[in-house]
Amino acid sequence: MVSRATSSQSSTGRHVAKRTRQAGFTLIELLIVLVVLTILATMVTPSMQRLMAQQRVSTEVLRLRNALQLARGLAITEHTTVTVCPSHDRQACTPEDWTAPLMIVQGRADGGTLEDETVLRELSASQVVSVTYRNDGRPVRFTPMGWSTGHNGTFDICGRYGEGAQVVLSNLGRIRASGKTPPDC
Numbered sequence: 001m002v003s004r005a006t007s008s009q010s011s012t013g014r015h016v017a018k019r020t021r022q023a024g025f026t027l028i029e030l031l032i033v034l035v036v037l038t039i040l041a042t043m044v045t046p047s048m049q050r051l052m053a054q055q056r057v058s059t060e061v062l063r064l065r066n067a068l069q070l071a072r073g074l075a076i077t078e079h080t081t082v083t084v085c086p087s088h089d090r091q092a093c094t095p096e097d098w099t100a101p102l103m104i105v106q107g108r109a110d111g112g113t114l115e116d117e118t119v120l121r122e123l124s125a126s127q128v129v130s131v132t133y134r135n136d137g138r139p140v141r142f143t144p145m146g147w148s149t150g151h152n153g154t155f156d157i158c159g160r161y162g163e164g165a166q167v168v169l170s171n172l173g174r175i176r177a178s179g180k181t182p183p184d185c
């Protein structure tokens with residue numbers, strides 16, 4: 001805003017210039033605001049990062065539950081064996097990396113290959129640090145009765161900042177989420 005000088009006539013007849021005050025912030029006021037904002041941002045950032053890590057773990061729990069429930073439902077309704085396994089290339093199962101996209105295939109997927117199997121659904125890859133399931137390298141397989149006998153176990157989900165959860169699959173094919181953080185996270 002430009003200040004204007006106005007002139008007026010005083011009682012003595014002389015013209016006197018009046019200045020109006022310019023509105024705005026001083027440099028010191030702006031620096032104080034910047035310092036306060038910087039302090040607030042450094043205090044809020046760790047909380048936001050932890051919140052994002054919790055959200056990613058929750059999303060992963062939902063991804064696994066949805067894949068397992070869908071596969072179980074398809075096995076029951078189609079009266080066939082349905083397998084859930086992670087795969088980076090849609091050609092072979094990679095059961096040691098459950099953060100990869102999940103394949104729901106009709107059939108047993110024996111030998112880890114998906115060449116002769118019909119891929120029913122593919123779910124996107126995970127955003128958490130790690131997802132582990134059993135140490136034997138077996139996928140999850142549902143029978144036409146909806147059971148996962150011999151393919152049951154616990155998925156350990158580990159996110160950043162020590163966040164984690166577990167998804168438990170029973171022999172009868174039931175799925176439940178546990179709020180416990182796995183000890184390895």
